[in-house]
Amino acid sequence: MTAKMVQKIQSTVRKHELWRQKCLNLIPSENLTSPQVRAMLGSDFGHRYAWDEFWYGGQKYSVEIEEQAVEAAKKLFQAKYANVRPLSGHLSLMAVIMGMCQPGDPIAISHSDNGGYPLNLQARFPLDVHYLPYLQDQYSMDVPGAIELIGQVRPRLVILGASIFLKPHPVTDLAKICQETGTTLVYDGSHVLGLIAGGQFQNPFNEGAQIMLGSTHKTFFGPQGGIVLVKDDEDLAEQVSVTLRPNPVLVDNYHHHRVAALAVALAELLAFGKAYAKQVVDNSQELAQSLVQRNIPVIGADWEYTSSHQVLVETKDFEQGKQMCTQLEAADIIADAGVRLGSQEVTRRGMKTAQMPVIAQLIAERLQGADPSQVKKQVHSLTSQFQSTAFCFE
Numbered sequence: 001m002t003a004k005m006v007q008k009i010q011s012t013v014r015k016h017e018l019w020r021q022k023c024l025n026l027i028p029s030e031n032l033t034s035p036q037v038r039a040m041l042g043s044d045f046g047h048r049y050a051w052d053e054f055w056y057g058g059q060k061y062s063v064e065i066e067e068q069a070v071e072a073a074k075k076l077f078q079a080k081y082a083n084v085r086p087l088s089g090h091l092s093l094m095a096v097i098m099g100m101c102q103p104g105d106p107i108a109i110s111h112s113d114n115g116g117y118p119l120n121l122q123a124r125f126p127l128d129v130h131y132l133p134y135l136q137d138q139y140s141m142d143v144p145g146a147i148e149l150i151g152q153v154r155p156r157l158v159i160l161g162a163s164i165f166l167k168p169h170p171v172t173d174l175a176k177i178c179q180e181t182g183t184t185l186v187y188d189g190s191h192v193l194g195l196i197a198g199g200q201f202q203n204p205f206n207e208g209a210q211i212m213l214g215s216t217h218k219t220f221f222g223p224q225g226g227i228v229l230v231k232d233d234e235d236l237a238e239q240v241s242v243t244l245r246p247n248p249v250l251v252d253n254y255h256h257h258r259v260a261a262l263a264v265a266l267a268e269l270l271a272f273g274k275a276y277a278k279q280v281v282d283n284s285q286e287l288a289q290s291l292v293q294r295n296i297p298v299i300g301a302d303w304e305y306t307s308s309h310q311v312l313v314e315t316k317d318f319e320q321g322k323q324m325c326t327q328l329e330a331a332d333i334i335a336d337a338g339v340r341l342g343s344q345e346v347t348r349r350g351m352k353t354a355q356m357p358v359i360a361q362l363i364a365e366r367l368q369g370a371d372p373s374q375v376k377k378q379v380h381s382l383t384s385q386f387q388s389t390a391f392c393f394e
């Protein structure tokens with residue numbers, strides 16, 4: 001009976017894997033890891049505990065692997081401090097906020113209506129949340145308005161970065177007022193971390209941010225997890241780590257197999273990040289243009305649609321987005337209900353600008369009513385040519 005249960009589980013996972021190999025995945029929050037990263041995820045480290053203060057025996061290599069990941073992260077992002085313990089991008093953000101704020105402190109963030117990450121921490125941890133103002137086009141920040149708000153509220157933190165992230169945020173523009181008000185400027189690079197690593201998106205450390213955090217599995221093609229980087233301030237590095245060690249608040253065991261996998265992904269980005277990130281951005285720009293040429297409306301004509309991995313298809317409302325997402329999935333094209341499309345995973349599979357008009361054509365055909373089984377055949381024909389992982393070591 002129990003052996004049957006295992007077989008059923010294995011069969012479900014296998015079905016999922018075979019299906020997703022055939023799909024065209026355009027979700028902007030996901031990516032593929034290399035075989036080398038996957039090997040680390042399956043390593044013995046996945047069975048182990050380690051901690052700063054002496055308690056567990058047997059941890060000498062866990063300590064070493066964390067040091068290797070931290071050193072690689074510091075090198076890649078030119079940061080003086082890196083913490084690889086958060087288990088997700090969300091926990092990285094929580095670590096920064098809870099480490100730096102007292103209950104009731106004011107912070108300023110972007111509202112989800114403007115593409116901001118829908119932070120819900122204040123439901124449990126009282127914070128005085130202010131939303132940065134945006135212009136009519138919804139995704140461009142009202143910089144003078146934001147400067148005024150920061151001057152008035154004097155928030156503990158200003159958090160830039162977003163979930164709908166089509167173009168750089170005004171880090172430079174807000175750095176001066178943040179300095180004057182004693183506000184720490186934080187950059188949530190969850191979506192664009194791999195592009196920053198490859199030098200293809202604004203580097204917030206060069207523009208005045210002191211802390212950068214994010215997920216390690218979106219454009220950053222590592223294992224699912226999070227990271228916090230501090231440019232050069234030791235006190236800040238201590239504060240953002242306070243919930244992560246040595247007395248756990250947000251994370252206890254920080255999953256050493258994930259840390260080992262992250263160390264490999266960091267090495268891959270050091271070696272291949274520039275070429276990868278450039279191809280991701282070239283691909284998203286080509287995809288946006290190709291969609292528009294096929295009468296699929298895309299947000300952002302004023303800023304040439306995108307300078308990240310994301311392309312945002314215009315929708316009336318969430319219901320329409322959901323419907324489009326379902327229509328696409330019937331043809332094995334995987335998107336979200338945003339409808340946000342991301343070029344990073346197809347790029348990691350080796351697709352280049354030449355494939356973007358093909359993808360746009362498949363999306364347009366399906367959204368304009370073509371039979372899903374016909375579109376699906378073409379999707380499978382395309383994906384069958386891209387079954388390996390690019391931008392990694394042999």
Ligand SMILES: Cc1ncc(COP(=O)(O)O)c(C=O)c1O
Nearest residue numbers: 088089090117162163188190215
């Ligand atoms: C801007 C932003 N920050 C944080 C997160 C949370 O990241 P994770 O899914 O790694 O917890 C997300 C999720 O997509 C996000 O878009």
